[in-house]
Amino acid sequence: MPSNAGTTRLVIVESPAKAKTISGYLGPGYVVEASFGHVRDLPRNAADVPAKYKGEPWARLGVDVDNGFHALYVVSPDRKQQISKLVKLAKEVDEIFLATDEDREGEAIAWHLVETLKPKVPVKRMVFHEITKPAIQAAVANPREIDRDLVDAQEARRILDRLYGYEVSPVLWKKVMPKLSAGRVQSVATRIVVERERQRMAFRTAEYWDILATLAVAKPGEGPRTFNATLVALGGDRIATGKDFEPTTGRVRAGAGVVHLDEGGARGLAARLADQPFTVTRVEEKPYRRRPYAPFITSTLQQEAARKLRFSSQQTMRTAQRLYENGYITYMRTDSVNLSETAVAAARRQIVELYGERSVPPEPRRYTGKVKNAQEAHEAIRPAGDNFRTPGEVAKELSAEEFKLYELIWRRTIASQMTDAVGSSVSVRIRAVSSAQEEADFGATGKTITDPGFLRAYVESSDDENAEAEDAERRLPTLVKDQPLTADELAAQGHHTQPPARYTEASLVKALEELGIGRPSTYASIMQTIQDRGYVVKRGQAMTPSFLAFAVIGLMERHYPRLIDYDFTASMENELDEIAGGDHAAVDFLTSFYFGSTNGAGDQAIAHAGGLKKLVTENLSEIDARSVNSIPLFTDDEGREVVVRVGRYGPYLQRALPGSDSVSGSASGEGEGEEGGSQGDRAPIPEGLAPDELTPEKVHELFLGGGGERKLGDDPSTGEPILLKSGRFGPYVASGERKSSLLRSQSPDSLTLEQALQLLRLPRLIGVAPDGAEVFANNGRYGPYVKRGDEFRSLDSEDKMFTVTLDEALALLAAPKTRQRRAAAPPLREMGNDPLTEKPLVIKDGRFGPYVTDGEFNASLRRGQTPEELTLEQASEMLAEKRAKGPAPKKKAAKKAAPAKKATAAKKTTAAKKTTAAKATAAKKTPAKKAAPKKATSTPKE
Numbered sequence: 001m002p003s004n005a006g007t008t009r010l011v012i013v014e015s016p017a018k019a020k021t022i023s024g025y026l027g028p029g030y031v032v033e034a035s036f037g038h039v040r041d042l043p044r045n046a047a048d049v050p051a052k053y054k055g056e057p058w059a060r061l062g063v064d065v066d067n068g069f070h071a072l073y074v075v076s077p078d079r080k081q082q083i084s085k086l087v088k089l090a091k092e093v094d095e096i097f098l099a100t101d102e103d104r105e106g107e108a109i110a111w112h113l114v115e116t117l118k119p120k121v122p123v124k125r126m127v128f129h130e131i132t133k134p135a136i137q138a139a140v141a142n143p144r145e146i147d148r149d150l151v152d153a154q155e156a157r158r159i160l161d162r163l164y165g166y167e168v169s170p171v172l173w174k175k176v177m178p179k180l181s182a183g184r185v186q187s188v189a190t191r192i193v194v195e196r197e198r199q200r201m202a203f204r205t206a207e208y209w210d211i212l213a214t215l216a217v218a219k220p221g222e223g224p225r226t227f228n229a230t231l232v233a234l235g236g237d238r239i240a241t242g243k244d245f246e247p248t249t250g251r252v253r254a255g256a257g258v259v260h261l262d263e264g265g266a267r268g269l270a271a272r273l274a275d276q277p278f279t280v281t282r283v284e285e286k287p288y289r290r291r292p293y294a295p296f297i298t299s300t301l302q303q304e305a306a307r308k309l310r311f312s313s314q315q316t317m318r319t320a321q322r323l324y325e326n327g328y329i330t331y332m333r334t335d336s337v338n339l340s341e342t343a344v345a346a347a348r349r350q351i352v353e354l355y356g357e358r359s360v361p362p363e364p365r366r367y368t369g370k371v372k373n374a375q376e377a378h379e380a381i382r383p384a385g386d387n388f389r390t391p392g393e394v395a396k397e398l399s400a401e402e403f404k405l406y407e408l409i410w411r412r413t414i415a416s417q418m419t420d421a422v423g424s425s426v427s428v429r430i431r432a433v434s435s436a437q438e439e440a441d442f443g444a445t446g447k448t449i450t451d452p453g454f455l456r457a458y459v460e461s462s463d464d465e466n467a468e469a470e471d472a473e474r475r476l477p478t479l480v481k482d483q484p485l486t487a488d489e490l491a492a493q494g495h496h497t498q499p500p501a502r503y504t505e506a507s508l509v510k511a512l513e514e515l516g517i518g519r520p521s522t523y524a525s526i527m528q529t530i531q532d533r534g535y536v537v538k539r540g541q542a543m544t545p546s547f548l549a550f551a552v553i554g555l556m557e558r559h560y561p562r563l564i565d566y567d568f569t570a571s572m573e574n575e576l577d578e579i580a581g582g583d584h585a586a587v588d589f590l591t592s593f594y595f596g597s598t599n600g601a602g603d604q605a606i607a608h609a610g611g612l613k614k615l616v617t618e619n620l621s622e623i624d625a626r627s628v629n630s631i632p633l634f635t636d637d638e639g640r641e642v643v644v645r646v647g648r649y650g651p652y653l654q655r656a657l658p659g660s661d662s663v664s665g666s667a668s669g670e671g672e673g674e675e676g677g678s679q680g681d682r683a684p685i686p687e688g689l690a691p692d693e694l695t696p697e698k699v700h701e702l703f704l705g706g707g708g709e710r711k712l713g714d715d716p717s718t719g720e721p722i723l724l725k726s727g728r729f730g731p732y733v734a735s736g737e738r739k740s741s742l743l744r745s746q747s748p749d750s751l752t753l754e755q756a757l758q759l760l761r762l763p764r765l766i767g768v769a770p771d772g773a774e775v776f777a778n779n780g781r782y783g784p785y786v787k788r789g790d791e792f793r794s795l796d797s798e799d800k801m802f803t804v805t806l807d808e809a810l811a812l813l814a815a816p817k818t819r820q821r822r823a824a825a826p827p828l829r830e831m832g833n834d835p836l837t838e839k840p841l842v843i844k845d846g847r848f849g850p851y852v853t854d855g856e857f858n859a860s861l862r863r864g865q866t867p868e869e870l871t872l873e874q875a876s877e878m879l880a881e882k883r884a885k886g887p888a889p890k891k892k893a894a895k896k897a898a899p900a901k902k903a904t905a906a907k908k909t910t911a912a913k914k915t916t917a918a919k920a921t922a923a924k925k926t927p928a929k930k931a932a933p934k935k936a937t938s939t940p941k942e
Contacts, residue, residue, distance in 0.1 A: 010093040011126075012086065012113060014100055015873065016835050017325040018131065022099065025133040026140070031089060035100070036082055036835065036873075040073040040112045042162055048074050061166050063159050065613075069590045071159055075116060078880025081836065083116060090119045097143065102127040102378070103333055104580060105521055108154035111146050130330040130384040153580035156589060160184060160572065163594055167616045168563065175625045176551050177648065181533055185518050187556060188569045189526050190535045192511055193503055193545045194553045200692035201633075203499035204250035208240050209266035213442055214489040215278055215430065217477045226488060227476050229430055229442035234259045234269070236439065242497045250497070266492035272434035278442070278485040282429040288447060290421040290470060292454040294337040294367040295380035295413050298520035299513045301332070304412070306506035306541065307461035309404050313505045313524040315869050319405045320381070327384055328394065328402075329409055333520040336378040337367040339416070342386045343379065347417040350388050355456055359418050367416070382413040415458035421471070423449035428479055432487070446476035463507045499692070502542040516570035532862055544690045547631060547644050547651035555628045559619050563612075633694055642699055644685065653683040653694075653702060713753035715760070722756050724748060733759050743779060743798045758802055763787075767806035775809050777801040788813050828867045834876045841875050843867045857882045 011032045013019050023032035042062035043049045049059045053072060056064070064070040075083055090096060096119050100106035106127075114123055124143035128135045161184055168182035211231040231239055240258040245251065252260050261269070296304070301320065305311040311319070320332035339347070344364045351360050367380075383389060383406070391407040398406060430442045449455070455471040503511065505527050512518045518526055530536045535549035556564045572593075578584040596611030631644040633653075640656040683702040685694070710724040715735050722735045731748045732741045733756040740759035742748065763778035766786070775788045777795070784795040786809040793812040795801060827842040828850055834841050839854040843861075850867050851860045852875045859878035861870060 007095065008093045009095045009097055010086075010089050011097045011099050014106070014109065015321075015325060017322065021131050021325055021327050022136055025131075025136040031093065033086060033089060034082075034835075035086065035109065035113060036079060036876075038076070038105075038109055038112065039079050039083060039116055040075050042071060042158065043074050048077075050074065061162060063162060065163075065594055068587050069159055069594075071155065073112070073115075078836070078877060078883070086113070087117055090117050090121070093121060095121055096123045097126045097140065098123065098146070099126045099128075099139070101333070102129060102331060103521055104150050104154040104157075107147055107150040108158075111148075111151045114146070129334075129379050131325060131327045132385050134386070135384075149582040150580050152586045153576050156579055156586040157576050159590060160576075160593065163590075163612060164563070167612055168560070171616055171620060171623070172552060172555070174620070175555060175623050175628050176646065177548070180548075180552065182552070182556070182563075183529065184563075184569060184572065185512075185522060185526055186529045186533070186535075187553070187564050188517055188566065189508065189512060190530050190545065190549050191553050191556070191564045192508065193530070193536050193543050194549050196500060196503055197545050197550075197691050199247070200499040200502070201694075202248045203692075204248060205499075206242075206245040206250035206252075206497045207262070207494060208242070208245070208497075209261040209263055209492055209494045210239050210241075211266055211270050211273070211440075211442075212491045212493050213273075213278070213430075213487050214491075215442075215444075215485045216488050217479070217483070217485060224475060224477055227444055227446075229428070229444040231269075231440060232429075232443040233441040234261075234438060242495065245497050247497070247499070263492065263494060266494075269434060269438065269440065270490040270492045272436050272438065273432050273440060273487070273490055276432050276434060276487075278430050278432045278487055280428060280479050280481055280483040280485065281431045281441070282427075283479055283481055284427045286425050286427075288421075288423040288425045288449070290453075290455075292365065292415050292418055292420070293412065293458070293460055294369070295339055295382055295416045296409060297335050297337060297369070297380055298333050299335070299509050299523060301381055301409070302509050302523060303506035304408060304461060305405060306504055307463065308408060309401075310541070311401070311405070312538075312869070313509060313527040315401070316405065317524040318869070318871050319401050323398075323402055323406055323409075324384075328389075328398070328406055329384055330379050330382050332381050334378045334381060335369060335520050337369045337380045338378070339367075339382060339413075340379055343382055343413075344417060346383075346386055346388050347414055350390070351414060351418055351457075354390075354414075355418070359453065359456070361417075361419050365417055380413075381409055383410050388413070411458040415454040418454035418457060419451070421449060421453040421455045422451045423447065423473075426476055426479075428476065430485060444476060446474045447472075448475060449473055463501070463504065463510075502544060504541045504543060505538075508543055515566050516573055517566065519573065539688075539690065547646050547685070547691060550631045550644075550691065551629050551646040554631070555623060558628075559623055560615065563615075631691075633699065634696060636696065636700075644691075644694070650687075651685045653685060653699060655681050655703070712751065712756050715757065722753060722760070724751060724756070735760055741779075745798055762801065764801060766804060766809050769806075769810060775806060775813070777804055777809070786812055793817075829870075831870075831872050831875055834879065835872065836876055836880060841872070841879070843870065843875075852878060854879055 007029060009030050011019075011022065011026065011030055012035055013022060013032065014035055014037050016034045016036075019032045019034045023030070026032065043059075046054070046060070049062070049072070053059045058064045058066065059072070062072045064072070096117075098110035098113055100109040100113075107125075110125055123146075125146050126139040126143045128139040164184045165182060168187075169180060172180040172182055213229045213231070214226055215229055216226045233239060237257060237259045240252060240256070240260040244253055244256045244258050244260075246253055252258060294300075298317075302311075302313045302316050305316040306313070309316075317332065320329065323329045324332050348360050348364065388410065391403065391410055394406060395403055424447075426446045426448075428444045428446075430444070432440050432442070434440060449471065452471060459469055459471045501507075508527065509523045512523065512526070531538065534546055535552065536543050536545055538544070553564070562568050575584060575589055579586050579589060592611070594611050594613055596614060629646040631646070633642045633644060635641055636655065642653065642655045644651050645654050681703060683699075685702070689698075712722045712724055712733070714721055718736065720736045722733060725732055725734055732739055733751070734740075735756075738760045740762055742751065742759070746755065763776040766775045766777055769775055769788055773788050775786060777784070777786050777800070779785075779798065779801060782794070784798050784801045785792050786795060786804060788809075791813050793815070795804065795812075827844050829843040831841040831843065831852070833839065834854055837854060839856075841852055841854055843850055843852050846858075846860075849860060851858045852870065853859075857879050859875075859882050861867070862878075
């Protein structure tokens with residue numbers, strides 16, 4: 001699209017990839033440049049605050065709460081170079097087009113660009129939901145002004161999250177552990193995961209039995225000769241299934257009116273039914289119809305990508321971002337299920353080409369979203385363009401994960417415009433009378449699909465991996481009432497009730513969406529944040545909370561319940577939506593939330609409590625640190641309370657001392673109170689052990705084998721007791737002043753007194769060498785070894801420490817060291833050139849884990865990041881932060897002290913007097929510095 005003659009336009013987008021694609025659709029006269037995301041933000045720490053604001057009481061927050069919540073924005077250090085480039089370009093063009101994303105974040109970035117660049121030329125806002133040539137040309141031809149309501153909503157959200165994080169996080173530092181963080185949405189998401197784990201911890205399994213019958217028809221017609229049926233009732237009463245048991249007791253629910261079969265009862269009934277006739281008592285047939293699923297929105301895309309492709313939310317969104325920026329799909333942050341007329345037409349044409357005209361319904365399908373306040377003007381996620389490209393057509397252009405996600409989106413979009421799946425379902429009831437005259441009813445269901453319709457293109461997955469697929473058929477023989485059947489086999493089968501499944505990223509996103517918490521642009525970051533903070537750990541696909549999360553959520557529930565209330569958090573989202581729609585003023589909303597003024601905006605419960613500021617300061621003294629960091633488990637068989645303590649070195653078990661039934665009690669002072677309160681036996685909790693796995697049996701095992709204190713016997717030479725203990729670095733044996741860690745090959749469960757005595761004799765004196773030097777065997781950081789003076793040699797097994805002879809040890813020590821210099825390991829991944837510096841970036845494996853480097857600066861990967869999932873943009877940003885801090889100061893090599901000369905007592909006294917006098921003179925010349933007030937070492941995090 002050619003520009004007006006002589007007119008030059010600067011188009012600013014967020015990413016270089018997006019800039020590259022768009023520049024190909026615009027003719028000469030257009031300069032397309034990237035901002036690299038947000039260009040300004042609230043200060044991250046005190047160092048970011050400009051000097052003129054450092055003395056302000058609100059500088060810590062970065063928000064002047066007493067003057068209309070004015071935000072202090074600073075240009076990110078790693079964006080200054082790019083901003084300088086954009087400022088220069090802005091002076092050389094006639095117009096500026098801000099082509100950032102069409103959501104609130106994109107609108108805010110556009111506004112920040114104007115505020116930062118301060119251009120003297122006209123500025124226009126262009127928006128589009130797909131990066132195709134027609135869409136870009138239409139956006140240039142139809143620009144608009146920046147939507148200040150959207151900007152206000154985003155700014156209010158940012159300030160709200162800052163106030164929440166900076167006011168609540170310090171409470172966690174003082175009462176739980178330093179460097180923790182709280183957040184308006186992350187804390188609620190963590191609470192959801194913790195509550196599910198509590199349900200699992202309280203769960204008590206139950207066993208129940210039924211009978212599976214393999215039944216056969218005498219004269220098979222259509223369908224199979226045999227089929228399976230399950231016992232459903234006995235004597236007219238329903239057989240108990242999993243839903244009939246109380247999850248916390250494992251007992252049948254009161255008033256359930258069911259027959260609870262145990263193993264003996266099921267096997268006995270099966271035996272009594274053997275050789276008895278079976279008769280069909282009821283046959284019900286109904287038509288089956290299933291409508292297609294709506295096209296993808298952000299949350300459903302993340303859910304299906306997790307189920308089908310095993311993608312994390314972050315991985316899904318990063319891959320979708322690449323597909324969007326390169327023109328393959330429409331914008332991927334949306335809560336609308338709408339499809340444009342051109343998209344519907346494109347889908348219907350492609351369905352006819354691929355599946356025939358019978359697969360297209362007479363009228364196009366329209367979908368209504370269930371998400372409250374969905375932006376229906378936007379589109380669902382679909383293939384870009386007016387003619388969809390099939391997966392086969394783009395396969396060679398995409399990476400493996402891009403292709404998988406594109407195919408998923410394409411299939412879902414096509415299926416959404418296809419015909420229903422139709423067929424029939426049948427329910428059959430069969431009866432047999434046992435030899436003891438018991439009436440046993442069996443049930444069977446079948447499903448036949450006569451026209452799969454949309455199922456040809458797409459079948460949705462389920463969070464329950466054992467669930468039957470929707471396109472699966474269960475065919476039964478043709479059966480009629482009173483038809484006789486024979487039993488080929490009767491098998492008693494046992495079942496156990498299962499605790500509620502842990503959340504996956506997919507099901508947690510779904511739960512947040514159903515509660516109205518979070519928005520399409522935030523789901524992936526929420527999943528990542530709760531993992532980065534150490535509150536949730538992924539075990540496979542399951543989201544498992546840490547004990548740290550239990551402590552944090554326990555504190556919030558007891559002292560700030562409203563701040564993690566689901567309805568409260570959803571109401572905040574709704575009010576932010578109202579600000580975006582121009583129906584509420586952001587200042588009123590923030591004032592009510594922070595100070596507690598009640599003017600119709602903000603949450604009334606928080607407002608009546610005096611606002612967030614008062615809420616977190618007045619309640620602080622009421623919070624007992626030891627209680628918060630104690631998670632009760634159960635009372636053991638001896639009546640002693642067992643709890644998990646969240647300590648500074650990690651969680652550990654504690655139980656009451658003999659003669660005491662409780663380890664509860666408050667500790668004076670701040671922090672987690674590990675040293676205060678009543679004491680008891682302790683045992684470390686192995687890393688990776690989930691909270692619900694701390695059963696009484698496991699706890700008993702940890703106290704006996706992996707922790708606590710156990711007497712193995714007495715040392716025959718000293719008479720002192722030999723104890724097996726557990727410490728910070730694992731199990732060890734101790735006797736008097738002697739201690740020794742267990743060997744790698746030894747288990748606390750099976751350690752004997754003889755083995756403990758051997759350990760306590762280490763280092764073992766093997767003998768004396770001919771030159772008079774003593775030779776020892778010992779165990780070290782790198783395994784067993786022998787030693788003479790400063791010479792060491794490794795032993796090939798731990799047993800050799802106790803059996804190696806002097807001659808063998810001397811032979812080892814006489815042999816040359818066989819250390820081989822290892823070749824440098826190849827990088828884990830080559831990432832390409834840094835967008836900011838053009839230097840090649842690679843990920844390497846270091847002593848402390850993987851890190852990204854440009855050859856000059858290194859940045860360790862953060863918790864939860866993997867070398868495979870780290871994007872080039874993330875790597876560039878991490879290194880930019882390191883670059884902004886400058887190179888680490890080099891440690892000065894310690895100078896070797898000159899040989900000390902013997903000084904007389906008089907000289908020493910004179911030198912001391914001179915030194916004292918010099919210090920006194922310097923003190924007079926230098927003004928004394930005031931002692932800085934003590935403050936937390938961490939920067940609050942939202």
